[in-house]
Amino acid sequence: MRLRTRPRSLARMRAHASSVGTAPQRAAPACAGRPHRAARRAVRLLGNLVLILVITLFAGLAIGPHVLGYRTMTMLTGSMAPGINPGDVTVAVPEPVGQLAVGQVITYRIPIADHRVVSHRVVSVQLQADGGVRIRTKGDHNPGRDPWTAVITDRQVWRVVAVVPHLGSVIRPLQGPVLRTVFLYVGPAALALLVLAGIWRRDSSGERVADAGAPAGTLDETVTARLEDELGDPVGARDFLTRWSDLLQPRLDRVELALDKGQFSAARECALSMQVTGSMIGLTGFASAARTLESALLEEDLAVARTAFADLRRLAPASARAVRDHLAAEPA
Numbered sequence: 375m376r377l378r379t380r381p382r383s384l385a386r387m388r389a390h391a392s393s394v395g396t397a398p399q400r401a402a403p404a405c406a407g408r409p410h411r412a413a414r415r416a417v418r419l420l421g422n423l424v425l426i427l428v429i430t431l432f433a434g435l436a437i438g439p440h441v442l443g444y445r446t447m448t449m450l451t452g453s454m455a456p457g458i459n460p461g462d463v464t465v466a467v468p469e470p471v472g473q474l475a476v477g478q479v480i481t482y483r484i485p486i487a488d489h490r491v492v493s494h495r496v497v498s499v500q501l502q503a504d505g506g507v508r509i510r511t512k513g514d515h516n517p518g519r520d521p522w523t524a525v526i527t528d529r530q531v532w533r534v535v536a537v538v539p540h541l542g543s544v545i546r547p548l549q550g551p552v553l554r555t556v557f558l559y560v561g562p563a564a565l566a567l568l569v570l571a572g573i574w575r576r577d578s579s580g581e582r583v584a585d586a587g588a589p590a591g592t593l594d595e596t597v598t599a600r601l602e603d604e605l606g607d608p609v610g611a612r613d614f615l616t617r618w619s620d621l622l623q624p625r626l627d628r629v630e631l632a633l634d635k636g637q638f639s640a641a642r643e644c645a646l647s648m649q650v651t652g653s654m655i656g657l658t659g660f661a662s663a664a665r666t667l668e669s670a671l672l673e674e675d676l677a678v679a680r681t682a683f684a685d686l687r688r689l690a691p692a693s694a695r696a697v698r699d700h701l702a703a704e705p706a
Contacts, residue, residue, distance in 0.1 A: 399435065406564055414455070432651075440616075440619065441541070441617070441621070441647060443467070443468065443482065443617070443621070443649060444466060444467045444468075445465070445466045445467075445532055446463050446464065446465055446494065447461070447463065447464050447466070447481060447491065448461065448463050448464075448541075448542030449461065449462045449463070449464060449542065450495065451513075452491070452515055453494065453513030453514070453515050453516050454479070454493060454495075454513050454514050454515060455514065455515040456514075456515075457477075457514055457537070458493065458534075458537050459485075459539070460513075460540050460542075460543075461539075461540050461541075461542045461543030462537050462538065462540065462541070462542060462594075463538040463542045464479075464481065464534045464536070464537055464538075464543040465495050465534070465535055465536040465537070465538070466480070466481045466493070466532040466533060466534045466535065467532070467533060467535050468530040468531070468532060469530060469531055469533045470529065470530055471507055471526055471528065471529055471530055471531050473528070474496065474499055474507060474509070474531055475496065475499065476496050476497060476498060476499055477495065478495070478496050478533050478534075479493055479494065479495065479496075479533065479534040480493070480494070480496060480525060480531050480532060480533050480534065481493045481532040481533075481534060482526070482532065483529065483703070484520070484522055484524065485522055485523070485524050485525070486522050492513075492520075493534055494511035494512060494513050494520060495511060495512055495514060496509055496510075496511055497510050497511060497512045497519060498510040500638055502525070503684060505527075505691065506525050506526060507523050507525070507526040508523055508524070508525050508526075509522070509523070509525075509526060510523055510524075537595075580663055589652070592657075592659060592696060593656045593657060593693075593696040593697060593699075593700050594656035594657075594658055595656065595698070595700070596609055596656070597653075597654075597656030597658070598611075598615075598700065600655040601614075601654055601655060601656070610705075612701060612704065614655070615655055615697050615700065616701065618651055618655060618697060619694050619697045619698060619701075622648075622690055622693070622694050623646050623690075623691050623694075625648055626686070626687055626690060628640070628641075628644050629641045629644045629645060629667075629683060629686075630683065630687075632644070633669045633676070633679060633683060636676070638671050638674050638679075640667055641671050641679070642671040642672060645664050645667045645668040645671055645686075646664075646668050648661070648664040648686075649661050649662070649664035649665045652664055652693070655697065657693050657696065657697070659689070659693075660686075660689055661689070661691040662688045663682070663685055663689050664686055666682045666685070666686075667679060667682040667683055667685075667686050670682045
């Protein structure tokens with residue numbers, strides 16, 4: 375986050391210098407107020423930092439897995455202590471099964487009993503003739519290997535790349551029905567408003583704000599350029615746009631499947647993700663259609679939701695094409 379300070383006008387600076395030179399007896403009250411102003415600035419800065427931290431954690435847990443493709447899981451046992459302790463949150467990313475190696479910690483479903491998901495270390499890897507991979511795993515804290523052999527038939531595995539200590543213990547009390555509703559719906563809405571406010575606000579130089587009424591399939595280059603400027607990384611911005619385009623069809627498919635099964639919560643989560651990310655990259659018309667769908671899902675009105683989804687799917691090809699055209703026009 376960049377903090378901007380506005381310089382004093384020349385007249386105010388001259389007036390201030392004159393008052394200091396001609397009336398020294400007034401200097402003491404002015405100096406006395408400075409600690410209070412400094413304290414207020416420090417409190418505001420601390421509040422901003424806390425807000426950024428909360429938003430970052432929420433985005434990482436609720437939105438990040440759907441946008442960036444990683445997975446998070448709270449460790450419930452001490453089988454991987456002291457590296458991963460109960461209450462820690464693991465972050466896993468997809469990796470080709472051909473790169474699976476001894477020593478990696480992977481997240482997978484065990485092949486016996488309740489088929490629960492575990493995160494254990496790979497201790498042996500054997501390739502099979504049919505292309506599958508047979509593995510044995512072990513918890514770092516357990517005395518012996520796991521009493522099963524798992525066969526990986528998928529093209530990818532989920533490898534643990536990061537551990538966030540104690541985060542699971544913090545969020546577990548927030549998973550009650552009331553707080554869960556607040557964090558699922560109120561939290562994303564607040565996050566979306568903050569993101570849109572940061573992108574659309576008009577600053578002191580009179581820059582044009584994003585046009586929320588832009589037709590679907592039109593990429594607002596002003597918003598896209600501002601996103602690239604805020605990220606400070608052109609390559610990262612291109613990667614973000616590329617991933618958005620690649621994940622658009624899978625997101626639409628997940629919404630359609632959730633609607634067929636009557637799973638409003640799952641469909642609403644995808645719709646909200648498309649709404650927020652569409653606004654972030656400048657597809658304001660597409661984001662507006664996603665917002666209409668999200669509102670229908672919030673009301674659990676299946677008929678209206680299906681109509682809104684049909685409109686969104688109709689707009690998707692032009693929106694994806696606009697992103698691809700922007701990437702093609704920009705230097706790599």
